[in-house]
Amino acid sequence: xxxxxxxxxxxxxxxxxxxxxxxxxxxxxxxxxxxxxxxxxxxxxxxxxxxxxxxxxxxxxxxxxxxxxxxxxxxxxxxxxxxxxxxxxxxxxxxxxxxxxxxxxxxxxxxxxxxxxxxxxxxxxxxxxxxxxxxxxxxxxxxxxxxxxxxxxxxxxxxxxxxxxxxxxxxxxxxxxxxxxxxxxxxxxxxxxxxxxxxxxxxxxxxxxxxxxxxxxxxxxxxxxxxxxxxxxxxxxxxxxxxxxxxxxxxxxxxxxxxxxxxxxxxxxxxxxxxxxxxxxxxxxxxxxxxxxxxxxxxxxxxxxxxxxxxxxxxxxxxxxxxxxxxxxxxxxxxxxxxxxxxxxxxxxxxxxxxxxxxxxxxxxxxxxxxxxxxxxxxxxxxxxxxxxxxxxxxxxxxxxxxxxxxxxxxxxxxxxxxxxxxxxxxxxxxxxxxxxxxxxxxxxxxxxxxxxxxxxxxxxxxxxxxxxxxxxxxxxxxxxxxxxxxxxxxxxxxxxxxxxxxxxxxxxxxxxxxxxxxxxxxxxx
Numbered sequence: 001x002x003x004x005x006x007x008x009x010x011x012x013x014x015x016x017x018x019x020x021x022x023x024x025x026x027x028x029x030x031x032x033x034x035x036x037x038x039x040x041x042x043x044x045x046x047x048x049x050x051x052x053x054x055x056x057x058x059x060x061x062x063x064x065x066x067x068x069x070x071x072x073x074x075x076x077x078x079x080x081x082x083x084x085x086x087x088x089x090x091x092x093x094x095x096x097x098x099x100x101x102x103x104x105x106x107x108x109x110x111x112x113x114x115x116x117x118x119x120x121x122x123x124x125x126x127x128x129x130x131x132x133x134x135x136x137x138x139x140x141x142x143x144x145x146x147x148x149x150x151x152x153x154x155x156x157x158x159x160x161x162x163x164x165x166x167x168x169x170x171x172x173x174x175x176x177x178x179x180x181x182x183x184x185x186x187x188x189x190x191x192x193x194x195x196x197x198x199x200x201x202x203x204x205x206x207x208x209x210x211x212x213x214x215x216x217x218x219x220x221x222x223x224x225x226x227x228x229x230x231x232x233x234x235x236x237x238x239x240x241x242x243x244x245x246x247x248x249x250x251x252x253x254x255x256x257x258x259x260x261x262x263x264x265x266x267x268x269x270x271x272x273x274x275x276x277x278x279x280x281x282x283x284x285x286x287x288x289x290x291x292x293x294x295x296x297x298x299x300x301x302x303x304x305x306x307x308x309x310x311x312x313x314x315x316x317x318x319x320x321x322x323x324x325x326x327x328x329x330x331x332x333x334x335x336x337x338x339x340x341x342x343x344x345x346x347x348x349x350x351x352x353x354x355x356x357x358x359x360x361x362x363x364x365x366x367x368x369x370x371x372x373x374x375x376x377x378x379x380x381x382x383x384x385x386x387x388x389x390x391x392x393x394x395x396x397x398x399x400x401x402x403x404x405x406x407x408x409x410x411x412x413x414x415x416x417x418x419x420x421x422x423x424x425x426x427x428x429x430x431x432x433x434x435x436x437x438x439x440x441x442x443x444x445x446x447x448x449x450x451x452x453x454x455x456x457x458x459x460x461x462x463x464x465x466x467x468x469x470x471x472x473x474x475x476x477x478x479x480x481x482x483x484x485x486x487x488x489x490x491x492x493x494x495x496x497x498x499x500x501x502x503x504x505x506x507x508x509x510x511x512x513x514x515x516x517x518x519x520x521x522x523x524x525x526x
Contacts, residue, residue, distance in 0.1 A: 027152055028082065028214075032091060035079030037098040042105055044072040049106040052173040053113045059123035064170055071169045073102060077198065078151050081144065081205025085214045099198075103172060110176025120181050129174045130189030132196055140197040144204025151205075152212050168197050254278060254285060257311055262289055265304055269297050271322075287318045296322060380419075387417045395424040400450040422457050428521035431482055435517065438477035440485060448482065451521055452489030458523065464495050466520040471498040482519055 048071040055063030076098035083092035114120060171194040178187025255278040262273050271293030279286040287308070291300075301320040308316040374380050378394040393403055403423035410419040429447040431440070440448070455461050463486055467475045475498055483494045 028086070031075075031079050031082050031151060032094075035076040035091075035095045035098055037094070037101055041072050041075070041098065042101065044070055045102045045105050046109050048072070048169055049109050049173055049176075050113060052169050053110045053176065056123060056125050056170065056173055056177065057114070057117055057119045059125050061125065064125065067169060073099075073168050074147055074151075076102065077144075077168075077201050078147055078205050081148060081202040082151075082209050082214065084202065084206040085209035106169070106172045107176045107179065110173045111180045114177050114180035122177070122181075122183070122186060125170075126174050126177060126186065129171050129193055130178075130186050132189065132193035136193055137196055137200055140200035141204045143197075144201035145208050147201065148205040148208030152208065168194060168201070171197065254280075254312055258285075258287055258308060261307055261311065262291075262304065265300065266291055266293070269293050269295065269300070284315045284317060285312060287316060288321075289318070290321045290323060292323050378424075382417070389417050389419045390422055391419055392422040393424050395426075397424060399423075399426065400429070400454045401446075404450055404453050420457065423454050425458070428454070428463070428523060431478075431519045431521065433478055433517045433519070436474070438474055438481055440481055445485070448485045449489060452486055452491050455491055455523060460523050461491050462494065462523075463491055464497065464522040466497045466499055466522065468499050468518045468520075478517075478519055482521075 048067045051067035051070075052064055055061070055067060076095040079091060080095040080099070083089070083095060171190045174190035175187050175194060178184070178190060255276070258278055259273070259276055262276065266273050269291075271291050273289055274292055275288075275290040277288045279288075285308070300322070301318050304320065305316050305318045308318065374391075377397050378392050381390040381392065382388070383390060398406065400423055403421050407419065407421035410421070428451045431444045431447055433439075433444070434441070451463065455463060465479050465482055467479045479496045479498075483496070486494055
């Protein structure tokens with residue numbers, strides 16, 4: 001048969017009396033010395049918090065653990081717990097004063113280090129101490145129980161002190177970081193974690209001390225007060241920490257669900273989710289994800305938003321960044337295409353170089369030809385920006401027909417500047433009509449075109465007409481025909497002189513005939 005509860009209680013009390021016997025006076029004296037405010041305590045607090053702050057800024061867990069090895073915070077905390085156990089208010093005030101000085105020095109050194117540090121971005125080690133949960137409370141409870149046991153039994157105090165300092169010094173340094181950077185959320189969360197750990201450790205020490213018969217002389221009222229304080233404090237701390245743990249668990253569950261959904265969608269498009277961040281803002285869930293995919297999937301973000309809202313039962317805002325990638329075959333095809341493009345570019349460059357060389361050869365040959373032509377026919381004058389050239393021919397070089405043909409040939413080359421040939425001054429051609437005719441034949445038309453061109457190049461667009469045959473009907477008709485033709489060619493003004501029909505004979509007239517068919521042109525001026 002199982003023993004009754006009363007029998008078990010009597011056996012437990014007997015076991016405590018026989019096996020939990022310690023020198024309480026020596027323990028209390030040692031606790032009082034360890035929790036005293038001394039220069040060594042202040043120096044070690046400054047050193048420990050400085051190292052912890054640097055480790056937090058670097059995100060180095062090893063450096064943070066190193067700071068815990070020299071932290072002296074275990075002494076005043078254990079003294080505070082023992083003072084509560086034995087109801088010693090004097091030592092309680094002393095431990096609180098020591099803790100206050102240690103907290104002030106820690107905050108001061110942390111603020112100074114962060115203020116002068118170029119690294120002021122919160123690391124993962126810093127952010128991990130801004131959201132306390134029920135698990136942090138349990139860590140503090142276990143650390144306090146271990147610390148009290150090590151202090152009372154005088155076994156492994158240094159090692160247990162590391163656990164206690166781990167629960168207190170990093171949050172205290174994070175509070176200084178939050179104050180220095182002006183982040184109320186970081187400072188507030190770390191301060192709540194620090195106070196939670198401090199109270200939990202101190203009260204755990206009280207519980208362990210009572211287990212070892214410290215405070216046996218207390219009255220029942222004092223014992224009840226201690227029990228109410230311990231239970232009430234743990235209850236008050238457990239409520240917000242439990243809610244925080246629930247929120248973190250819910251966020252973790254939502255993040256796993258979101259990750260699973262996104263990875264499944266990524267596999268359907270042969271892609272991969274490489275980055276994912278989930279934040280809760282009120283009831284909304286903010287999701288920021290990066291998808292590596294070989295092809296763009298239209299409407300994928302909207303579809304995933306609706307799927308996630310159905311799964312989570314809350315509004316979801318998804319920011320999906322799609323980064324296009326390529327498989328090996330596509331890369332090979334693209335490389336082949338690039339190789340073909342490079343070959344084409346090389347061929348075009350070679351052809352362009354060859355054409356440039358040919359062009360330079362033609363230009364050099366043309367320059368040499370122009371130089372020889374200039375030396376023979378006359379000088380060239382470049383005008384403006386080099387797009388127009390005047391070529392003034394020397395006398396006795398080319399007639400009007402030849403000069404005009406030269407200009408037409410140069411214009412037909414379609415290379416280089418426009419060349420205007422200025423013919424040498426010379427008599428204009430005579431226009432000969434057929435007998436009893438007042439019409440201009442092809443030869444006459446060509447002669448008038450040459451004459452009009454020469455008048456324009458000489459900048460004298462007028463002409464004087466000398467009509468042989470006098471002021472007669474045929475003479476006036478021939479003069480009018482020539483004047484009309486010249487006006488059509490740009491020679492706008494003409495003067496007509498009707499010579500006596502018996503004064504001039506043409507060289508083409510037969511002996512005894514009077515030349516009445518010639519009209520001589522003479523250049524005029526404006």
